[in-house]
Amino acid sequence: MNRASAAQAVIADDMISTAEIDINGTAAICDPIGALYLPDSRTLVVSDLHLETGAAYARRGMLLPPYDTGLTLKLLQVALDRYRPACVVSLGDSFHDRHGAGALPGESLAQIGSMMRGRDWYWIAGNHDPDHPAGLAGDCVNALLFDGLCFRHEPLGGTADTAGEVAGHLHPAARVVRRGKGVRRPCFASDGLRLIMPAFGVTTGGLNLRNAAFQGLFHKSQLTAHLLGRERIYSVPFDRLIA
Amino acid sequence: MNNDSADIGENAGSSLPEPFSGWFSGRGWEPRPHQLALLQKAQSGLSSLLIAPTGAGKTLAGFLPSLIDITLKEEKRRPGAARSSARRGIHTLYVSPLKALAIDIERNLANPVADMALPVRIETRTGDTPSSKRQRQKRDPPDILLTTPEQIALLIASREAGLLFGDLKFVIFDELHSLVTSKRGHLLSLGLARLRRHSPGLRTIGLSATVAEPEALQAWLMPQVAQDAPVLAERIVIAGGAKPEITILRTDERVPWSGHSARYAMADVYQAIREHQTTLLFVNTRSQAELLFRELWRINEDDLPIALHHGSLDASQRRKVEAAMAGNKLRAVVATSTLDLGIDWGDVDLVVHVGAPKGASRLAQRIGRSNHRMDEPSRAILVPANRFEVMECQAALDANYLGAQDTPPVGDGTYDVLAQHILGMACAEPFTADALFTEVTTAEPYRSLGRDQFDRVLDFVATGGYALKTYDRYARIRVTKDGTWRVSNPRIAQQYRLNIGTIIEAPELKIRLTKHSGRGVNVRGGPVLGKIEESFVEMMSPGDTFLFAGRVLRFEGIRENECIVSKGGTGSPKIPAYAGGKFPLSTYLADQVRSMLADPGSWQALPDQVREWLEIQRRKxxxxxxxxxxxxxxxxxxxxxxxxxxxxxxxxxxxxxxxxxxxxxxxxxxxxxxxxxxxxxxxxxxxxxxxxxxxxxxxxxxxxxxxxxxxxxxxxxAESWMLKRTFRNCAMIAGLIERRYPGQEKTGRQITVSADLIYDVLRSHEPDHILLQATRTDAAAGLxxxxxxxxxxxxxxxxxxxxxxxxxxxxxxxxxxxxxxxxxxxxxxxxxxxxxxxxxxxxxxx
Structure with a gap:
């Protein structure tokens, strides 16, 4: 199962089983669609949408199918309909490159516009899209503090002073092996103090949680991967994961 | 000469000019009739297919027309003087399926060229050639360039193509039967069509082992006209030399029911190595090679020099083995298909084939390795790894005696290869769709290509071929006012060159050996042992042991695109590698095995235990x-x-x-x-x-x-993973997904947009996309x-x-x-x- 097929066969809300976790004292819900919901502040967090990936590649000569934005937005719409948040935080790399927003086809532009209507919307600056997305409303910030949490794109190194950080950028994925068969899925990664979001965009790949890039970011004994299943979240302790 | 073919005239020795005639007689040799026949046809402007068994002097025959032509021209230009300094293009292209074969040929040609002091410059050009030398070769090309199909694709896509190939007289295709099959052959056939446009009078010479349908190869060598009858090259056949002596290993050990390791036969195989000067041991897969090598060294009490050679090993290590082999310093080499084909190294007097040979023509090819003198019989021992393989070996053995060969058919040219070629042609120079279509359809595999399909592939190359036309502004190639297609910007050409070719390898990691066991991946230095498939590495956890390069290695972890290992001691490795045969049983052999099963009379040839097994089956x-x-x-x-x-x-x-x-x-x-x-x-x-x-x-x-x-x-x-894997290959060949970006080497996993995903998206949005069509056709024929x-x-x-x-x-x-x-x-x-x-x-x- 990948993000694209998830977008094509969306599961009804009442079939969904989420994981309720606690990030540095704040309650949060991990949804198998790849979004985080904070009930206290009615905030929906998504990360690494990588909209207009196809177009970004096309600009460089690789003519990938031009349908990824439509699929990612379809998934986002499902999440919005499910939680009806008052506030949305897009945690950076919302667009695959800095030309993405400006060259957005009219239809997608209108769709994003209607999603944003009537709610607060924050574009956190990412490494792919450091500037305010051209032609779109919402606030563009480097980091955002509220609800006892700190939202930024790239996680800070180490574990000191990072309690309450919610970040993206790394596209965590986890792998489990049973009876000789391996399954690899995107995941939320959290040790209870900080959380790293799975990538939401349909074109995104994943980086294994055991990769060196995650070195030192978590208290490993407390680290749990919440893997995205089709209908539910599978929570697996870090020491049961395979590189 | 005991191998004359009937249609070759006698007493043609006088037709060789000096210094060639003197060189032959100085060695007490006479030119062989097929060498003269080929020369004669070439001199009258004809292209030829030369079919000959290994050791028949096929290579020299192929090069004689070129060597003579260059020498005579040079003498005419400035009698007695050395090579003229005037700029000229390549005279002869030699194309080989293997890099190693091209290098080997260079070595073999060097002697006669030096002996006769011929005014001929011969150079190789492969993926391993340093870029400075490649640049120089474009400015100052040699007379004869020895190269691979991928390099041809690169050269014809360069702006210098017209200068390089404008004077081209000959194109020699070695091991043509293995060059033409598969997509690699399709790309090469398009390359030949382009070479012919640069130099319409060029002649082709195909060198091939015996094949079932030589007409297919004869047609491949010639320009075709879409609806007309096939145009065929001339054919020269040399009958086989001495018949090979092939036996199936006789053993007192129990032959296993299943499996692929043939461990039971090690003592017998070792004994055979001791009894011969140099033995080549062939297996079907890399892991089988590793296993066999290890098992042999386990019982190598005499410390015989036994080496290992397979494609995953580091190039320098392979070169070492090849050099030792050429110098007759080895008693045995365990090898996979990297040592296949007619490479001439040292005096091999025995070939051992472990595991079933799968296709009769593969067997013939491999046996041909032993004893390159045509008039002496080759010796070979087949070692079946299980009981069904015993029957298969027996069938292969019968097939070899019958001279039956099964080479896979050339097949219709695929769209993904065509897409790659079209982009390459735009990189070389502007083209009109009409002219390129006509050119492409002269290539045998594309002769029945329809214009509508061509146009769809062209559209795919330009903008991706999607119904949703959002990419017009990002087109890779565009029609200009004069009606010609051109690349949109130079970066497209640069990317094209990095991604050329049709051989898609499984993503691989370098294996680096560290001295520090148990310290994980945070260590520095250590030699690179070779490469290993990422999928294999993914099965392992730190501490696991596996076999590679003949030793047990301990897996430490993955660092970037390297797999870090340490020495794993002498115990048995924990992770057994997949050891199945890579190639499926050929249709011909299958038929033989079925008829053997049906005919108890033929069981006499089988070992007792296998015969007993079949008897009990008949009873029960x-x-x-x-x-x-x-x-x-x-x-x-x-x-x-x-x-x-x-x-x-x-x-x-x-x-x-x-x-x-x-x-x-x-x-x-x-x-x-x-x-x-x-x-x-x-x-x-x-x-x-x-x-x-x-x-x-x-x-x-x-x-x-x-x-x-x-x-x-x-x-x-619709839901098959096999189709996804096939799609990935098509997408890479067609240039939808790039394997490499400038200055950015990535492993498979890091390609952020996965082929699976693109496949799913395409299938739901554009089920008739040209690449999905190519994928279905491929899957139906292949996987x-x-x-x-x-x-x-x-x-x-x-x-x-x-x-x-x-x-x-x-x-x-x-x-x-x-x-x-x-x-x-x-x-x-x-x-x-x-x-x-x-x-x-x-x-x-x-």
Missing amino acids: SVLPKQGELLIETFPNADRFYMMMYPFEGRLAHQTLGMLLTRRLERARARPLGFVATDYAMSVWGLRDMGLMIERGELSLAELFDEDMLGDDLEAWL LDIRRLADMLSRIKGRIILNRLDQISPLAVPVMLEIGKEPVSGEAHDDILAEAADEIIAEAMG
Whole structure:
């Protein structure tokens, strides 16, 4: 199962089983669609949408199918309909490159516009899209503090002073092996103090949680991967994961 | 000369000019008739296919017309003077399927050229050639360039192509039978069409081993006209030399029921090595090579120099082995197909082939390695790894004596290769669609390409070929005012060059050996041992041990694109590698094995234990007659099994298994799974399928009706992972997904946009996209082997025999032992497998 097929066969809300976790004292819900919901502040967090990936590649000569934005937005719409948040935080790399927003086809532009209507919307600056997305409303910030949490794109190194950080950028994925068969899925990664979001965009790949890039970011004994299943979240302790 | 072909005239020795004639006679040699015949045809402007066994002086024959032509021209220009300094293009291109072969040929040509002081410059150009030398070769090309198909694609896509190839006189294709098959051959055929446009008078010379359908190769060498009858090159055939002496290993050991390791035969193989000067040991896969190498060294009491050679090893290590081989310093080399084909190194007097040879022509090729003098017989020993392989080896042996060869057909040119070529042509110079279409259809594989399909591929190259036209502004190639297509910007050409070729390798990691065991990946330095597939590495956890480069290595972890290992001691490795054969049983051999099974008279040639096995099968069950399909059903443990023996190769059996389980599912037979080998296929489930058939609840005729290749196939294909893998290859060849970006080497995993995903998106949004069409065609011919399955279904119609048994039959044992084999297993797991195996065997034979 990948993000694209998830977008094509969306599961009804009442079939969904989420994981309720606690990030540095704040309650949060991990949804198998790849979004985080904070009930206290009615905030929906998504990360690494990588909209207009196809177009970004096309600009460089690789003519990938031009349908990824439509699929990612379809998934986002499902999440919005499910939680009806008052506030949305897009945690950076919302667009695959800095030309993405400006060259957005009219239809997608209108769709994003209607999603944003009537709610607060924050574009956190990412490494792919450091500037305010051209032609779109919402606030563009480097980091955002509220609800006892700190939202930024790239996680800070180490574990000191990072309690309450919610970040993206790394596209965590986890792998489990049973009876000789391996399954690899995107995941939320959290040790209870900080959380790293799975990538939401349909074109995104994943980086294994055991990769060196995650070195030192978590208290490993407390680290749990919440893997995205089709209908539910599978929570697996870090020491049961395979590189 | 004892190998004259009938149609070659005698006494043609006088037709060689000096210094060639003197060089031959100075050695007490005479030019061979086929060498003269080829020369004569070349001199009268004809292209030729030369079919000859290894050791017949094929290579020199191929180069003689060029060497003579260059020498005579040079003398005319400035009598007695050295090579003129005037700029000129390449005179002769030599194309070989292997880098190593090109380098080998350079070595072999160097002597005669030096002896005769010919004014000829010969150079190689491969992927390993330093870029400074490649640049220089474009400015100042040699007379004869020895190269590979990928380099041809690169050169014709460069702006200098016209200058390089404007004077081209000859193109020599070595081992043509292995060059033309597959997509690599399709790309090369398009390259030849382009070379011909640069130099319309060029002549081609194809060198080939004996093949079943030489006309296909003769047509490949010539420009074709779409609707006309095939235009054929001339054909020169040299009859085979001394017949090879091939035997199947006779052993007192027990031949195993299943598996691929042939461990049982090690002592006998070692003894054979001791009795010969130099032995080449061939296997089908890298992991088999590793295993064999290790087993031999385990019993190498005399410390004989035995080396290992396979494609995953580091190039410098391979060069070392090749040099030692050429210097006759080795007693044996364990090798995979990297040492295949007619490479001439040292005096090999014995070839040992471990495992089934799978295709008769592969066997012929490999045996040809031993003893390169044509008039002495080659010696070869076949070592079957299990009992079915004994029969297959016997069949291959018969085939070799009969001279039967099965080379895969050239096949219709694929769209993904065409897409790559079109972009390359735009990189070289502007073209009009009409002219390029005409040029492309002169290539044999593309002769029946329709203009509408060509235009769709062209559209794909330009903007991706999507119904949603959002990429016009990002087009890679555009039509300009004068009606020609051009690349949009130079970066496109740069990217094209990095991604050329049709050989898609599995993503690989470098293996680096560190001295620090147990310290994980945070260590520096250490030599690179070679490369290993990422999928293999992914199975391992730190601390696991595996075999590579002949030693046990301990896996430490992955750092960037490197797999860090340390020495793993001398114990047995924990992770056994997949050891199956890479190539499915060929149609021809399958036929031979089936007829052997049907004819007890032919069992005399088989070893006692195999004959005994077949005897018991005849007593306990039944043996299918030629042309019949035997189906056995029996219970085992708490499952019911349906076993069938089509002998159509693993791929066709896998497809059959997939489709059959769908049908059984619908018939409520509750199938649970299936396993396929090269020889047989077994489905198991919760209901007694034999009983269901007897009661008429299940119809064999309906179950195996050819209509399973209709809707069932379509439905299954839609969700098949095999199609996704095929799509990935097509997408990479067509340039939809790039393997490399400038200045950015990535491993497979890091390609952020996965091919799977693109496949899913395309399938839901544009099911008729040109790349999906290419994928389906590919899968049908390749991974799924549908053509073969279709032939089988029509062959067995009305000839299916059902035999209901109370227990497993002897013939079924090897297949049953394949069930439940998982790649990762510890010691205890092995014990359980062994226990289960023993029970099954006892039950069948008791």
